[in-house]
Amino acid sequence: MESNIRRGLFWAALLHGLAYCLLLPAWMGEDEPWHVEYASYVVDGHGPFGVESVSKEKWEADLAVATYRQVQIQRRFPSISAEAIEGRQAQIVSSMARESFSGRVDWAPPLEGAVEFDSLAPNFSAIHQPPLYYFLLGNLGRGLGLDTPREILFAGRALSLVAFVIVAMLILGIGRRVFPSDRATVLAVLFAILLPMHARHSSVVNNDVLAKVLCAGVLFASLYATGYSWRRVGAVLVLSALALAAKPTAAAVAGVAVLFAVYSAWGSPLASKQKTLTRALRIGLPLLVVASSAALYLGSLDHGPVVSNTWHNFADRLQGSFSPKFLLELLGTSVGRFNWQSRPISPALVGLLGAGIGVLGVVIGKRLLGATSEPGRGSRFLLRVCLLFSLAQLALVVLRGVPIGRYLAPALPAIAILVGSLAWGEARGHSSSRWVIGIFLVLVAFSSYFLWGGLVFNQYVVLGA
Amino acid sequence: MSSTSRLPSHAAKLGLLLALAIGPAFLLLRPAPDTEIRDIPWRAHKGVLQADFPARQTFHCDSNGLRQIDVALVALTPSNGAELELVLWDENTGVPLRSVRIHGGALGQTGGGGAWVPFDFEPLEDSADRTFAFTVAAVQPGAAGGHFSVFQRYRGQLGRHVLWGDRSLPVVRPKGQFQSPLGNLSALAFAFAELPLKEGAKAKLRLLEMVDGELVDDVTVQVESDIDLPVFSGWFFFEFEAIPDSRGKTYQIELDLPEGSRVVGNEHGMSLMSFHGGAEARGRVDLVFRSWADRDLLARITRLHKRAGTRLWLGAAAWLTSILLLARIVFQTAGNKSEA
Known part of the structure; x- marks a missing residue:
């Protein structure tokens, strides 16, 4: 990828996040x-x-x-x-x-x-x-x-803006490792920049922001290089632990660490040259660390993000989570809510976006799970890690029983990479160019509606006395 | 930049322009109330509106073309086709400007929790930056007209809320106890089946602090409130100097009411709401309503600039620049033949 494209993406991320910082009034992040x-x-x-x-x-x-x-x-x-x-x-x-x-x-x-x-x-x-x-x-x-608290608020928002840019740059790094195509990488990054509810996080004081950066870091450390080294395993485990120390909703990232250990010790081409015992140790030790840490961590929480105190509570959560009301609320809060979630975007648009997300999900899933020679074996595995991470994050939200879209945020980097895969694989050449331009225009239209017709309208035009 | 890059097609450029324009179009053209007094959920209805005692509210209008006022109304009894009249006044001159009557179907949805009822009238072309008042009253006098109530909003924080009870207490000096959940107690509202308007009569409230179930000697609050409208099935507010250290304290409430008053309550005592907020929150009981004016692009932009200031334009510049940067990258990579 040419350096001017990388620089352009950096500046675009910074300016886009800055726009939200300027336009979101103080205390208007949930x-x-x-x-x-x-x-x-x-x-x-x-x-x-x-x-x-x-x-x-x-x-x-x-x-x-x-x-x-x-x-x-x-x-x-x-x-x-x-x-x-x-x-x-x-x-x-x-x-x-x-x-x-x-x-x-x-x-x-x-x-x-x-x-x-x-x-x-x-x-x-x-x-x-x-x-x-x-x-x-x-x-x-x-x-x-x-x-003053107001000064701390703006320092927090500056931190969120930096985090937003770092996430975009980490997705750029992951994309360059996973995709040999600039188009796919650019698509992944621009998705992460333009997705409105994620972009709004660039101006909100919230620990979700840090969890997202650390999850992107785990994905980056897991996917960026091939081969196994204890240093990399250590980096992945430390970043995972930090993500959990930022927000319990980042729990799915522990699964990425495990998948990384399994793949790099067993599935990668380099791993086949190792002895079986070495490979088993390389998987077993990280697994042990993750499992014991997870048990200690969940035991230390006041209330678990996933695990209920009683089976009755757990069953109640599950029953509620599969109701249409829960799923619609999760969709609504994922695609757009304003003013502390008190004002939704129109149900028709939410429905349209939900249908679009469904279609994209099916296309991406078909590509990654179907019998195809492309992308190559290694990249396909990495994309499947992203798919599993995204699904695991969704499962965590469902198990938690709280339909709030920002709880999906830790998986944003993985979702962005999956979106990027639309411009690579079987859809190469002219058709991939159409994917990139088409998705870009849809994202610009949605960003424009969200920011001006939604956020600015609700923050500055509709103001109760 | 790759030498194999090509310029985007006209269709892509047009698509980009349209995509960019969607948000600003919604921002400038989407209808929004000019003024809005909001309370969610609606709680404190004022009591049955009567022909001789209209409920009144003043407001400031930002835009030209004032054309509609929505009032939060609830039908307290079946209406049988009763009518309501809204009159719009110039607050400064006291001259009535518009008058609208609503009846039948428009009021039919106001049972249960109530509904917004729109009173629309011929637009006032020169309404920008003017202060108006409106009054709402029943058209038919007496019991035939009295079915509807407007909602009120107190400009403070709700603390305790003992819901509208199932019985009226026919005593003129009811007593009760109340524990304040928040600091800065500044108003109490009580539910009345009836609070009559009588010449020179006032509604009086005394609050006495209690410690360990015993009354302390000093009276904490003593307030006399004028009754501007007779209340039938509605909430009446007593405002007083805020009590900063009211959090967690228990008070004995003593009301002294005109003959014929009936307070609403339940088996435990009076229905009431406590409101909290500093001195600046006094005198802030408003009707729940919203007003609408004709679409006025200049007024919309002025309002945006007034409320968001320079941040609006800086934010717009940052957003637009980021999109154009991304467009350049997208069109460059999409047009790069080496990718195919």
């Missing part, structure tokens, strides 16, 4: 107040890693004298006083009121004079989230000497 609150305590000098384990009796005794939210925060940051928590929340809510938050979010009450988050959503907090993202953002804020 859950930003809670994420900023969490990071702000780290900016103040508190460490986010020591969650205090408490007995049921102490938990109940604490709740008798403090709010649920306060107790949660003081478990993670034991040295913070109730007054400091209330003071910080009053600062954030006051900033939200100045930014016309309730004029934009339909279900939100007028926030003038509010002094606590419970005025907006009782007993809600981000403090149960894994600490990595807040550690990074908090220390960035500390390093920059940030003071």
Whole structure:
């Protein structure tokens, strides 16, 4: 690929993300107040890693004298006083009121004079989230000497913009490894740049953003080079662990690490020259690490993203997840929602996009699973890893029972690579050129509608008094 | 750039232009309310509208061509073809400008949780930057006209909400207890089967703090509210100076009402809503409504610029540049014959 194309994609990603940063008003990313609150305590000098384990009796005794939210925060940051928590929340809510938050979010009450988050959503907090993202953002804020929640918000958004560009560049790297064709790589990258709900993440303070970067990193480390080395296995495992330390929804990435170990130790052309015992060790050790870490990790979570406490709860989740209502909500929140998801895009457009996604899914699946000599064996395996990763991520969301599209975000790099495969394989030459231009024009049209007819319209034109 | 690249076809260029234009077209042409007082869900209806006591609301209009006002209405009893009238006034001069009557089918959907009812009228060409008022009232006097209620929205945060109960309490000095879930308690609304309008009579509220079930000596709040409209099956608001440290505190409520008042409640006490918010939230009970004006591109662009400022134009420039960069790359790689 020519360097001017690579540079062009870099600048396009940066400018596209910047447009969202400029156009999305403060506090208009879902859950930003809670994420900023969490990071702000780290900016103040508190460490986010020591969650205090408490007995049921102490938990109940604490709740008798403090709010649920306060107790949660003081478990993670034991040295913070109730007054400091209330003071910080009053600062954030006051900033939200100045930014016309309730004029934009339909279900939100007028926030003038509010002094606590419970005025907006009782007993809600981000403090149960894994600490990595807040550690990074908090220390960035500390390093920059940030003071107010609003400053931390914009530092977080800058971090998200950087993450957005890194994801695009990692997809470029993966594409160059998987596809010998520039068209397919360009298609994968432009999909990742133009997909509106992903592009909007470039301007939102949220730990999904970091999980996405780390998942892209795992995919990149897994796919970029051939052959087995303990260093690469280590890199993949460390990145997977970091992804899980950013957000539990990144759990599917552990599967990529396992597939990588299996393929590079057993399936790749180089692996066949190794002794069976060596190959078994090379698979077995990473598997052991992943399995034991996953067990430890899931056991340490307040509430698991996938595993319910009881079989009854699990069965309930599953029953709900296969309902048309759940699937439509998941589709709706994946393709476009505005103003804290209080305003959807038109159902007709959601239906049309759903049908388009279905058709693309069938075409991609047929290509990857069908009997074909192209793409080559290695690339086909790598594309199947992407397909499995995407399906595993979808399965996690279904098992979790919460129909929110951004929980699919960790698989975005894999999905982008799959979309890129439309311009390669059997559809070569003139037909692949039509795929690229056709998908590009559809994405531009959707991006244009989403940003101007949706986001800007809902943020600045429809503003309640 | 590859020497084998070729320029995109006219069809592709035209497609790109159309794709780019879709969003701005929606942004500028999609209908949107000029003013909107929103409350989700609708909770506090004002009580049956009567011919002699119209509900009133003022508002500012940004655009020319004011042509419609939607009011959140609910039918509290079967309407039997009753009519409602909306009158639009110039707030500054007090001159009535438009009058619209609605009856029959348009009001038929307002049972249950209520519905938006549109009152549309001949557009006011010069409505931009003017303050108006509208009133809504029943057309038929007495019981024949009284079926519908408008909804109100208090500009604060809802705390406690004891739903509309199943009984009325025929006492003029009802008492109850209430624990405030949030700080800055600034208003309480009570449900009334009837709160009559009587010469010189006021509705009075006293709040006394309780500690361990005992009343403290000082009265926390004592407020007397004028009754501007008689209330039949509606919520009535008492506003007072916000109590900053109200979170978690228990208060005894004492109401002193005009003869004939009947408060609504359940077996545990009075139906009520608590609202929270600082001093600036006082005097903010509005009707739930939205107004519409004719499509006015200049007003739309002005509103966008006023609300988004320079960010709007910088964002547009960044977005457009990124798309054009991508288009260049796409057309370059798509036209590269070495790929085929």
